[in-house]
Amino acid sequence: MILYDYILSPDCYKVRLLAALTGARITLRPVDFHPGGEHKTAPFLAMNPSGTIPIFEDDGLILTESSAILTYLAAKAGPAWLGDDTPAMRGRVAQWLAFSQRLSASIGKARVHDMLNKPADIQACRRAGTQCLREIEAALVEQRLAGHAFLAGDRPTIADIACFPHSMLAPDGGISVDPYPSIRLWTRSIRALPGFIEMPGIHRLHDLKPEPGPIPERV
């Protein structure tokens, strides 16, 4: 399994994160997205005419949408991440996978505008991003009332992986995450999962590690 990867891309990070959480072995092929624009070059357009990353390749299969890659990777390496197979759960997971596209189109766009100077209607992106975060917050409030800590149920699924990165990276695009207490607790639950890996802008929870004692032996 090969992931054409960019270290700063939340959509690529979703795949790296799920791989880490499921223990799946994937090979990373770094793409010079910025400043090189390598994803728009002929070899990449041949694989993915839409000119986006991530691109995921396994045994002749090419997938280019992060939600599809999450679905494939979970099915292969960790079916529990798809949720249980009740119709309601399947529906909820699919709902959030589709929703995550709105996060990319709002928060994701605001972020590359503010960080990497890509053009965007920044006010419109921020408004839409705030609306998305409010919807996640409201959904999580109702999940908490039902005793569930995660978006689609009582355990983490690819729905959470799909929505988590942009929800944390919103400040990169000038969108505050301070007003959302349920999002704060939800993202903490994800960051506390065994095998969690970070990306730039999403720090690990240092509080999970005890205060270090003195260095055992000094050289």
Add this chain to the structure above:
Amino acid sequence: MTDTPMLNEWYPVGILTQLTKAGRDTLLMGEAINVACDSLGAPVVSAEDGRTLPVRARYGHVWTSLGSPTKELFDIPEADQPGRRLVDVGVVRVKCSPLRAVENFLDIAHFPFVHTDILGAEPHTEVQRYEVQIREEVDEVWATKVKFYQPQAAKSAAGGITTDYMYRVPAPTVSILYKTCPPRPGEWDVITLFVQPMAEDLCQVWPWMALFDDQTPMTDLIHFQQMIFLQDRSILENQLPRLLPLDPGMEIPTRADMTSVAYRRWLKRHGFTYGAQLVAA
């Protein structure tokens, strides 16, 4: 605020290999400028009022100035050393004072907490005594004999090693890091932070490197440096006050902050105050 000493300095405003004839609009110290190239590919920088600004093409970047530079662009002799790979890392915009971006780059004590398991890791948090001076003959800030424990100094390193650093500030918004070079003992890798002040609380950062490394693919080198810098971005955007205080009366600098204090003294001495706060608050 007009800051004459800083107006006369050189600033990075673009990557040489990415110039276009149409050019790119950007800001330099609040003034709108356009960075383009002429039909021969030479950089041209123009201001909003039509005047053509002085340019230099060096270290992978276009440099310009809004004023009349009294000094030539600083020298990085290693840039011309054969065998080095020169890496344009790309631009990252940060909502912080340009001076805060430089100060953070000069800091090693944050490595275990912000660049965890890469540039530092608990419990190896101690900052050993190092030396800082303002080199009068070149009028630059230098920090030398800086040592810090690094868990993953190189891909080949099985465990952590203590890495040697030197830091150099040759211009108010430029910092150059010299770092132990694993494949070539005795040489230093050069990693720079070129900062374009857009406003007093907004900047663009153009990292650039000159490395001895024939193994690592170019994209990996770019990604590594982008990863490091982007780990710093949330710190830089959340320091209070937004501008860099030149009076430390609301801060508690300790010996680990020697480079930061030397940098601020040097800014104060030259009146480099664009992006600085003059009183403690």
Add this chain to the structure above:
Amino acid sequence: MALSRDVPPQVVIPTFVDGRELAVWRSQSGRIAAWDDRCPHRGMRLSHGFVRGESLSCIYHGWSYNEAGLCQRIPAHPDLVPPEAIRVPTVAAVESDGIIWVASEPASQPPPTLTGLVALRSLTVEAPATAIATAAGMPIDQDGALRPDLAGIACVLLVQPIPGDRTVLHVLVASNASPAAQAAVSRALEDLRRRVESERLAA
């Protein structure tokens, strides 16, 4: 200024009191503290920090402070015992009936009693408190609360004005309300917010 349930052990959140930026956090053993949201070392926001045991540490250089705000450890100088003088300014924080209250000045009276209620959620409205009171059709009472019926349930909306003409509503509902009824209140709050904000946009 926050619901107890939204600040479980080891969590730190940013908030405001009288326009002052605060970091409010709960230690591992459950103690609540409210401080200036700024590390005295180099000015980083402490609300980005992390809680270990009974200390809050700054994310930037790991300086850690005990619940009284006294510096305990400076990782760059591990052998140094920090003097008591290095401290973060604190404000009083108390907890009652599922709500965390802070006071920048010594409070003249204890927080209002809110028995028979359960905390539901906090939400931020892009409008001043007066606009919300108008939309709810009632004045803010002496406890700083609105007491409307939402989705047929008696609610208490504690009003916290924050900078930028915004307001945080901390919402409690009758403790016998079922989870489904509470969810209905949560949706009614979203509706209230939409009404208030669209009226402001229209004006």
Add this chain to the structure above:
Amino acid sequence: MSSNATCSDMFTLRGDLGAPSFLPWIARHAGRLGIIGRVTAASADEVSLLVEGPPDLVDAMELGVSLGPIDVWVESIKRERLLSRP
């Protein structure tokens, strides 16, 4: 280095030190570090300062003072150890 170590250093500051803000600033900064910082002599271009406390904090005092308030320029600080207690 033991955690109880203290030292007494005499700082001799030279520079443009005449601003009235400086001496109160020194007292405040020493207070923020929880150490003793007593001015023993002061003129417009030279200030003598007795600093007592843990060595790391005495170092911190030197750094803070070297930057000082904006209307003061500290050109140099000479440090002389008077006393060192382990």
